[in-house]
Amino acid sequence: MAETVLVTGATGMVGRDVAKQLSRKGPAVRAGVRDQMKARKQFGDEIDLVAFDFQDVASFGRALDGVEKVFLLPPLMPNQVELTNAFVNAAKRVGVRHVVKLSAIGADAAPPYTFGKWHAANEQHIRQSGLGFTFLRPNSFMQNFITYFPPGDGAIYLPWGNGTASFVDTRDVASVAADVLTNDGHEGKTYTLTGPTALGIADVARILAGAAGRDINYVDVPEAAARNGMLQAGIPKWQVDGIMELHAINKENRWSDVTSDVEKVTGKPATDFAQFARDHVEKFRLG
Ligand SMILES: NC(=O)c1ccc[n+]([C@@H]2O[C@H](COP(=O)([O-])OP(=O)(O)OC[C@H]3O[C@@H](n4cnc5c(N)ncnc54)[C@H](OP(=O)(O)O)[C@@H]3O)[C@@H](O)[C@H]2O)c1
Known part of the structure; x- marks a missing residue:
């Protein structure tokens, strides 16, 4: 069975x-x-x-x-x-x-x-x-630009300065999990899963704009504005505090290293951001 x-x-x-x-x-x-x-x-x-x-x-x-x-x-x-x-x-x-x-x-x-x-x-x-x-x-999910920071009005508002991160596609995370659960040799291992390149938010905006065929820009907002915006949107304080810690880490470029763990486990290279943008282009178009 x-x-x-x-x-x-x-x-x-x-x-x-x-x-x-x-x-x-x-x-x-x-x-x-x-x-x-x-x-x-x-x-x-x-x-x-x-x-x-x-x-x-x-x-x-x-x-x-x-x-x-x-x-x-x-x-x-x-x-x-x-x-x-x-x-x-x-x-x-x-x-x-x-x-x-x-x-x-x-x-x-x-x-x-x-x-x-x-x-x-x-x-x-x-x-x-x-x-x-x-x-x-x-690392941070590419899909966060669909769920948490969607460029609805043509802008991505984040307090990241020029910080970059090696965003990973959640589909790759899922593929790694499915492979680990169905093949031997992964017990006791830890995999750090990243995408193939570190990108800043201005790069992300440019790639999404190219895929969607419209203007999308990065607005580097002050920390206090980001915090107040989330609180006003009704996000609980404990969650806002945690998210602001993540933003600060990303502003300092601390998670921009790229690993090969996705490919090591699945045998396929990690999805790049342009591919992610093309696959979800309907989410980034207007209306
Ligand atoms: N976002 C990122 O960039 C990032 C990066 C690294 C790690 N992570 C980690 O990824 C995890 C989140 O994954 P995700 O983005 O796939 O989450 P998600 O899309 O927010 O989905 C959360 C899932 O958990 C279920 N759930 C919520 N509360 C539950 C409860 N009390 N009992 C049982 N199930 C419950 C939800 O069910 P319902 O449909 O019923 O709500 C949903 O299926 C977190 O551990 C986070 O720390 C996130």
């Missing part, structure tokens, strides 16, 4: 591609979701669904029943460390063999930012649990 893989975060940017790619590779995929209607719309009948909520410990048992491997994606939540660690304990208890955890770049010994510290605490807990593990530490 095919082994069963539980995919968490399966209605999100990374998780939905992990579930789809995995289901083509052979294992029985079970998507752990909060919203079954949303998931059904996304997957059709292709993938089994189970009710799962990190905030509801009672949902862990059924989701993990008979599961050999887990794609563990901690969503952004203020109690990430505690809830994700509780889930890891439950996975250990039921005999899960391998956890592939989506983490974040820089989540090593002393991460310079809060969200990284949370991921590092989860990684540490998984190591100590004795579970088989692989950690995926992606």
Whole structure:
């Protein structure tokens, strides 16, 4: 019988591609979701669904029943460390063999930012649990320019100065996860996932403008304006604080190194930003 893989975060940017790619590779995929209607719309009948909520410990048992491997994606939540660690304990208890955890770049010994510290605490807990593990530490997602910083009115507003980052496509992150979950040799490994080039926001704006055939410009906003804008948009303060730490790191160019880990695992070069822009061009056109 095919082994069963539980995919968490399966209605999100990374998780939905992990579930789809995995289901083509052979294992029985079970998507752990909060919203079954949303998931059904996304997957059709292709993938089994189970009710799962990190905030509801009672949902862990059924989701993990008979599961050999887990794609563990901690969503952004203020109690990430505690809830994700509780889930890891439950996975250990039921005999899960391998956890592939989506983490974040820089989540090593002393991460310079809060969200990284949370991921590092989860990684540490998984190591100590004795579970088989692989950690995926992606850089900022290219898809953030669709979800978080869309150039709706022809501008991308970010407090990055001339900072650059080696943005990675979430589809590559998902391909790495699917390969790690279906092939041997990845246990105990940590992969830092980046795109093929470091880009500043002015470069990003130029590439998106070229693909969409319209003007898109970078507006380098002061930190205080970025912070106030997010607070006024109703984003909770703990999240705004964490995001401002990320912006400061990027302004300092600290995550512009390029790795070959995507290609090392998948055998294919990482997607470049121009390809990402072409593949999602409808998101960057007007109207
Ligand atoms: N954005 C970046 O640039 C970046 C870079 C590196 C690492 N990361 C890491 O990537 C992760 C986010 O991945 P993503 O962008 O794919 O996320 P996403 O698109 O925001 O999706 C989050 C997923 O988690 C689910 N979820 C939310 N709260 C849940 C809960 N209480 N219980 C169960 N499921 C829940 C969501 O389900 P619903 O559909 O029900 O909401 C959704 O499926 C975070 O760990 C973040 O630190 C992000």
